[in-house]
Amino acid sequence: MVGACGGVGSTVALGLTALKKRLAPSTGLVTELPDFRHLDLVKPDQITVGGHEIRSESLLSAVRTMHSESRVFSPELIAKCAPALRATQRNIKPGIVHGSTRQILDLGDRKSVRAVATAAAAVDVIRRDLTGFRERHALDHVVVVNVASSEPPLKPHRSHNDYPQLAKAIKGKPRIVPASTLYALGSFAADCSYINFTPSAGARLPAVEQFARERDVLYAGRDGKTGETLLKSVLAPMFAMRHLNIQSWIGHNVLGNRDGEILSNPDVKASKIKSKDGLVSHIVGYSPDTRTSIEYVPSLKDWKIAWDFIHFSGFLDTTMSLQFIWSGSDSILAAPLIIDLVRLTEHEYASGRRGPMNHLGCFFKDPRRVTSHQYADQWRELVEHLRPTNPKIAP
Amino acid sequence: MVGACGGVGSTVALGLTALKKRLAPSTGLVTELPDFRHLDLVKPDQITVGGHEIRSESLLSAVRTMHSESRVFSPELIAKCAPALRATQRNIKPGIVHGSTRQILDLGDRKSVRAVATAAAAVDVIRRDLTGFRERHALDHVVVVNVASSEPPLKPHRSHNDYPQLAKAIKGKPRIVPASTLYALGSFAADCSYINFTPSAGARLPAVEQFARERDVLYAGRDGKTGETLLKSVLAPMFAMRHLNIQSWIGHNVLGNRDGEILSNPDVKASKIKSKDGLVSHIVGYSPDTRTSIEYVPSLKDWKIAWDFIHFSGFLDTTMSLQFIWSGSDSILAAPLIIDLVRLTEHEYASGRRGPMNHLGCFFKDPRRVTSHQYADQWRELVEHLRPTNPKIAP
Amino acid sequence: MVGACGGVGSTVALGLTALKKRLAPSTGLVTELPDFRHLDLVKPDQITVGGHEIRSESLLSAVRTMHSESRVFSPELIAKCAPALRATQRNIKPGIVHGSTRQILDLGDRKSVRAVATAAAAVDVIRRDLTGFRERHALDHVVVVNVASSEPPLKPHRSHNDYPQLAKAIKGKPRIVPASTLYALGSFAADCSYINFTPSAGARLPAVEQFARERDVLYAGRDGKTGETLLKSVLAPMFAMRHLNIQSWIGHNVLGNRDGEILSNPDVKASKIKSKDGLVSHIVGYSPDTRTSIEYVPSLKDWKIAWDFIHFSGFLDTTMSLQFIWSGSDSILAAPLIIDLVRLTEHEYASGRRGPMNHLGCFFKDPRRVTSHQYADQWRELVEHLRPTNPKIAP
């Protein structure tokens, strides 16, 4: 995991340990639903966690802070998992901030940040770290998951469209691509799969996809769909199927974790809102007045409250409304999906498939290829893809 | 329509006139969605409205009251449709209250209630009214829709399971079946289709279905899915598909129209709540703590506010919540669905099909045959049924 | 405290320990506001906790359960206070269930319930327990606070109006008065002050007040105002002062603790609702349509969610609405008020005053003498009463 000791990363580490030790139910894990029972998915104890982190925080201190500040996890669970988390900590390497903005640089701790001269050098460091990790633990397959802080929108550069040009460009001029993309490149160079759970660029550039094809690797993304957007993807179809005309859909999100802090930067916020906002129009086939705002409210810690006000007209031009208030812990919602994505990626890998994993659209706000943004459709696409009789995944 | 001058009935009458005169968009009409464009459905001006009503209210006074009290419709629309509503009023006959409770009897106006000696006589009156209506207007097909007040749950009687016994019983002892069932029997006797948009018994008795088979007629029901339950049928699947464990689902409904008044009777309320409450358990496959309450609040008039609080646990036993507040006009939400049901029933009729219309499950809280309570599944069932290539409905 | 090991009682015990050890801020304690700084109120370490309890639960197990189920308190706090709670446990005596309903009897644990032959004997047991407690700890003043489960409304009996008659009646026929009243009588007999924080009868009977006058003791009540009703007492005045006409005020309360369980009994619920419901009419001077419902939802544990919908009309008959959603931990809200009431009662006692403490109205849903139900007025009454220059409390 990139950003391994953040809220999501540390919850994944704690959760996998809890699952191994049978200290927690499988609630929240999509891959534990009956629909996927026929798949011989990798078990929690077959997964080894590692990652990169630029802050001085450890996995254990992260989950303890989560507990005391956000009232998630029980102290008993943390105590029982502490030895495993300390062991996992040895698999966390200092991270890369090459190409990062001031805000991210400020998060970084001197000892936890790897100094590199160029972006190309950064890619090479990542490649070597991943290869070393695989060899040290004798792993069959490494899946890199980006759960680091959101990056601001990427300024276009012509090298983004052609891998040879990009490979050349990153040797010189800095900041052509952000850290998330460097991790994607490093992952592919090391023959690892790559999943982007954030709205950052990651592998979403023609040049990077070109390199992925060259390396014949698996990848998916981007921006995990955990809360408000998930609700949009189930509620907007309802309005559509009842021919109720959405006039305005106003969403106000307040959250208090590091992600919220990073998003308080207007540029990064713009990137996130873009990822959240287009969905409704796509589903209903016209353009309601949609407005999404995000507010960083430190007292909420890892909790996120979303208030959505949906103003719609029905028969004979009557205006009505639906409001919802979602109150969830961001890390708790995201972590099991990360485990799901790793298991499903490993399943593809073991089935001999390579390339973009478009069937994973239901996990993302901004999936690579959008057949439908309706959650029910995306779900069916996933289930169909994994059907035992699906010839595409036959051995 | 049974209860033709109630909120729903009068909105249907006004709405059909508005559609004929192109004074309103088709918003709210499911059958006007692109998915159904290939069907040659009956047009608004091919539909003649008639019905029964036990109160002294007229269609025109009903819509005027709706406007002034509930701020729905525009005065201009009412003015332009008034002549048509007055004409339609001539098709409204005094109703039957045989078998009705005190509460319903109190609604009735002496001049608007038909005196009948026995339930069997009531069925005959209905049959003759319907036959007369069909002949007078030279109609191809009459669809009876029950939009009258909710009845309390039916006390079981052995005649309910066998038509010959029932036919005999209704000649004597009173109150074996409620008015809604008498209308169903009268409709079938007159070779009309029958749709029950309320939680009342209607045709939902083995004996009545036996009679429907005998008469080879179309029927569907029951209890239109317009608001809170519609939301349950799209939100509960989301929790299921994300493996989030619903602990409690609390729904509190406040409404101010005649339906609300009738529902303030504890018996009737029990019947309605039963129809609303089982859905979530059915969808998720286990039994969360579900509680639905209904409160009659006269100041709300035709508006219904539902507050639902959904308490669920996610990964590592973390408890989170979703709340929604639905604010809709009951009649405005129901009326277009009545028009949809009439059009779709006529489509079946014209296609030569008879019997229960199980493909209409998405319109009802308590459909006759439940394959799935998930809205997306019910929708697909409808679309599939009506697919041009569906051999079942080929000419 | 009567019901000492319940949610409120155990939170009071933990909280007082935490305050003594300076492990918690004074948040929630009204008496720690600057307005009361001039009073030389008793300090936490001058207060000794004792009580009665009919269940087998201990203070320590109660706070541990509260922590694990309701995510209140920190484990560190509990650990540091555990020795003190164990010591306090020795001051908790088996309770009285004489006159209690089946529901309360079922809560009781054989070893924790005192067997008594008559109500009069129960009063005597309580008197002796309190006297013994005072002597054992060499206390100046004992304040009994009822924080036990709510009792159903009391059936009137003529002895309720005359103490000599009551004194006689409780020697014979059972269930003339509930346990809360027996505790009040026992408290007064032992020269203790008595505060009723529940909607139960307690000292709210003419005969009991007569006895209180005889014994020259302090008393106050009833039903602590902690959440929804507190909001009513600040919001209703706003509507009044803006001449906005409240049409309907609908409150739906869901809660999951023992109080909620007891309230799921329709009789007890009726008693509680009565205590909550009259307030708005009293404040605005007319009778809006007010409806309060309570639902027991076990998954909420100690948390209480109240949804209130206020429908009001403004200028030119325009209908508007205010809704609020209150989410609070019942015990956490109540406990500091108990400490406030004890401190303020001790202040009266030390100032030489006796009788009903009508200036404490702001703490109760159903105060003994209602000058105003407006929170701001009640607050001013409290502050005025305690003003240094108030001749009534001058030495």
Added chain:
Amino acid sequence: MVGACGGVGSTVALGLTALKKRLAPSTGLVTELPDFRHLDLVKPDQITVGGHEIRSESLLSAVRTMHSESRVFSPELIAKCAPALRATQRNIKPGIVHGSTRQILDLGDRKSVRAVATAAAAVDVIRRDLTGFRERHALDHVVVVNVASSEPPLKPHRSHNDYPQLAKAIKGKPRIVPASTLYALGSFAADCSYINFTPSAGARLPAVEQFARERDVLYAGRDGKTGETLLKSVLAPMFAMRHLNIQSWIGHNVLGNRDGEILSNPDVKASKIKSKDGLVSHIVGYSPDTRTSIEYVPSLKDWKIAWDFIHFSGFLDTTMSLQFIWSGSDSILAAPLIIDLVRLTEHEYASGRRGPMNHLGCFFKDPRRVTSHQYADQWRELVEHLRPTNPKIAP
């Protein structure tokens, strides 16, 4: 009224006519509460409405649009008041846009805007208009009320602190003061009272107050307290008086009228938010994390929905929350307060008082002199000031 044909202005005109004709109850009028019955306030039929307007809209078209778009007023009411509104229209003069921003200029209609060479000339035009209006209708007293669109925050200029300098400056350089201030100066020059119901500068400049003293006139302001802020002023005291620690207070306002459109300009929004945001800190005496956002959502028309999330901690550091959702029509809430302010200003005038009316603080978000922001205190200040025995207002 400045901005006489806007939502608020036209509702005032309609409302006064309705009151004169006894077509509407006095709901919403503070001055019709029993607390003010002893005052011999001016009656609706003693008030003559006039004003300035820069748009081509008429009073009648404004109320008709309000009705059809926002479902306020009844068509019957409008019909009955139409002749009076047409007559009043003759008292509406073209407005001044000197010093206005592009946004306001764009609203203006060529024929409805008065061309003036300098700000001083604008002041003179206003003075003459007001004098002419008073003479034409033989009025005792003219009260000018600013209900025009919000202006952006004012850039400081040294002439703002000294009237002679200001008088000189406005003869030359443009845009030293905005239109709202020109109206204040013109009002004072014409011996009229001036009330600012908007967050614009108006009379809130030392130089302008200096001129007011010179002219010995009455004035008050600013920014009418009609919705979310009103709630803050009653809820924040509750938290304070219960010693509950507000951590964050997040307010999100969505509205669809011209005020919302103007507020969608970031500068103007900043001005409004400043006026709304400081209140809570002032009341509680510390600085919670307060965040107020405003979103222009055209489909809402004159309706404003505010969602406020209040995150607070109670005893033993337990975090709880209160949320409210306010749904009101802005013009309907504001209009009766305008009438109240006019009546109360006339009362001061008739009582021989002049100068700033600080006792009117309860009507404003940002009153001139803040003794307390608590609504109950502000209310008491008003009632005390108007007490029959108040020597300050004795004849």
